[in-house]
Amino acid sequence: MLQDSTDAQLLELGSEGVALTMALWDERTCVELLERTMRAATEAGNLRVLDTTLWVLGLVELARGDPAAxxxxxxxxxxxxxxxxxDAEQVVNASSLAWSGAPYEQVEQIAEATLETGFAGVWTVAMTGLAIREIADGHYRDAYERLRPLVELEFLQVTYQQLPDLVEAAVRSGNLAPARAAAHRLAEFAAVSGTPWIRGIAARAAALVSEPERAEAGYLEAIAQLGLATATGELGRAHLLYGEWLRRMKRRREARDELRTACEIFERVSAPAFAARAHRELEATGERVVAHQPGDGGAEHLTPQEDAVARLAAAGRTNAEIGAELFISANTVDYHLRKVFRKLGITSRRQLAERHPAS
Known part of the structure; x- marks a missing residue:
């Protein structure tokens, strides 16, 4: 089993275990193996494997719906x-940009430039990110047309990760037959793999294509299963869809609870398009919503580097340990921490651990 591999074996495999674990919809094991590989590569000074592993971890976090991570x-x-x-300025994840609210044209230009250099897989991830953004923005037909050719290509690792998004885009754009077909495939995966991630996604897809009298059970199952998984953004989307369904069933009070939860999750993972959609739905229930603004005392306005330093410091790591992990000097760590303290209005690491949990 991959989980029994030694550090040396993991360094030899690199990120090869990603294909197998993601094929099984086992995101938890995938991340655990990649994190072990990252630590082993750091200790061994294997910068090539470390670079690749960090990049792949970034892609897996998007699959889990966490653009902040x-x-x-x-x-x-x-x-x-x-x-x-x-040249570090050339390190750009187009899919992450799509999630985070960058203009569509900018993401498409970056994706096409990547495709021209031969990285078709990275282009596919970018197209998926754009489709997810289109779903968040309510452009369901555009998302469906973007996803359809990806799903029709019979390549295992390039296709079925898009199926859950295809179901939502297809249902909301009136393409019920392909939506039901995709939901059926997800149910087959769930029957074979049985991880909380695929069970939750399959239940959510089933709810979307179900009649009203059966949909609620699917949404509740999706929330229960995804609550056991580590796919935070997917859980947020389950709460959002259930909240939207409840509002359309005239159950506004219950809808508010689900939509508030969705708002909190999307703000925490820095998914502004989904957060805006959840806010709009919440307002439609009659609740007055005050949208989160950067700089109002939350952790969301920290830069990615400040956030990384804050998380490690909150976990009890020393400046030297943080610097070694992030490849910066201890003085630079101290500089970032002082900025974090000022932005969060705190004065100690103890307060940081309470305000910005390492998890």
Whole structure:
């Protein structure tokens, strides 16, 4: 089993275990193996494997629906490349940009430039990110047309990760037959793999294509299963869809609870388009919503580098340990921490641990 591999074996495998674990919809094991590989590569000074592992971790975080975590890994790649003398400004994750609210045209230009250099897989991830953004913005037909050719290509690791998004885009754009077909495939995956992630996603898809009398059970199952998984953004989307369904069923009080939860999750993972959608739905229930603004005392306005330093410091790491992990000097760590303290209005690491949990 991959989990029984030694550190030396993991360094030899690099990120090869990603294909197998993601094929099984086992995001928890995938991240655990990548984090072990990252630590082993750091200890061994294997910068090539470390660079690749950090980049892949950023992609996996997007699959889990957490662009904030993805951004932290991208920043670590930048710091690593600065440390070894490469141009760190060229480190751009187009899919992460799409999640984070960058203009569509900018993301498409970056994705096309990547495709021209031969990285078709990175282009596919970028197209997926754009489709997810289109779903968040309510452009369901555009998302469906963007996802459809990706799903029709019979390549295992390039296709079925897009199926959950295809279901929502297809249902909301009136393409019920392909939505039901995709939901059926997800149910088959759930029957074989059985991880909380795929069970939750399959239940959410089933709810979207179900009649009203059966939909609620699917949404509740999705929330229960995804609550056991580590796919934070996917859980937020389940709460959002259930809240939207409840509002349309005229159950506004219950809808507010789900939509508030969705808002909190999307703000925490820095998914502004989904947060805006959840806010709009919440306002439609009659609740007055005060949107979060950067700089109002929350952790969301920290830069990716400040956030990474804050998380490690909150976990009890020393400046030297943080510097070694992020490839910056202890003095630079101290500089970032002072900025974090000022932004959060705190004066100690103890307060940081309470205000900005390492988890």
């Amino acid at each position: 993805s951004g932290r890994y991208v920043e670590q790649v930048r710091e690593l490349r600065r440390a070894i003398g490469y």
